[in-house]
Amino acid sequence: MTFDAIGIAGTGLTVHRKWLDALSDNIANINTAVAPGDTAFRERYVRVSAGEITPGAYVAGTALGDAEGRLVQEPDNPLADADGYVRYPDIDLGDQMAQLILAQRGYEANAGVVDRARTTYESALQIGRGR
Numbered sequence: 807m808t809f810d811a812i813g814i815a816g817t818g819l820t821v822h823r824k825w826l827d828a829l830s831d832n833i834a835n836i837n838t839a840v841a842p843g844d845t846a847f848r849e850r851y852v853r854v855s856a857g858e859i860t861p862g863a864y865v866a867g868t869a870l871g872d873a874e875g876r877l878v879q880e881p882d883n884p885l886a887d888a889d890g891y892v893r894y895p896d897i898d899l900g901d902q903m904a905q906l907i908l909a910q911r912g913y914e915a916n917a918g919v920v921d922r923a924r925t926t927y928e929s930a931l932q933i934g935r936g937r
Contacts, residue, residue, distance in 0.1 A: 810861065811923040817862030818916035824865045825852045825909040832895075833902050839878075839892040841885045846875025847895040872896055 828850040835847040849871030854863050874896065881890030 812920055812927075813860070814862045815916040815919035815923065817857065817864060819913060819920070821852070821854050821863045821865055822909050822913035822916060826906070826913065828852050828868065829902055829906045829909060832897055833899065833906070835895060836897045836899055836902070837894065839880070839883060839885050839894055840875075842877060842887045842891050842893050844893060845873045846893045847897075848873050849895060849897050 832849050838847045840846060851869040851871065853866040853869055855866040856862075857864055875893045876896045877891045878894055879890050880886055880892050883892045885892045
């Protein structure tokens with residue numbers, strides 16, 4: 807039972823770390839401008855599924871957001887077209903920050919489960935040794 811808790815929480819740690827990586831990438835590229843004819847940076851989403859063979863949560867892959875982005879008039883930008891437009895990703899910073907907090911707390915919760923399960927296992931070993 808203890809090893810199951812460690813294994814399941816370990817899968818949760820991996821999922822939340824991948825989620826944090828995707829969110830960090832999204833936030834880092836929120837102001838990446840491209841020429842209007844190019845594809846905007848596409849927001850990354852982590853797809854998660856339940857384990858079928860072993861219990862836990864697993865990253866099933868990633869999905870990408872809209873490549874259209876949003877056009878912004880910035881005539882002084884060197885990437886601007888003849889009409890003065892550049893393309894930015896359509897990423898909401900507030901949403902990314904809220905998700906970042908959720909992912910961080912999920913990671914911390916899973917790390918806490920691993921730590922408590924390890925402590926419980928060590929205590930059981932001590933009892934088994936007659937101490």
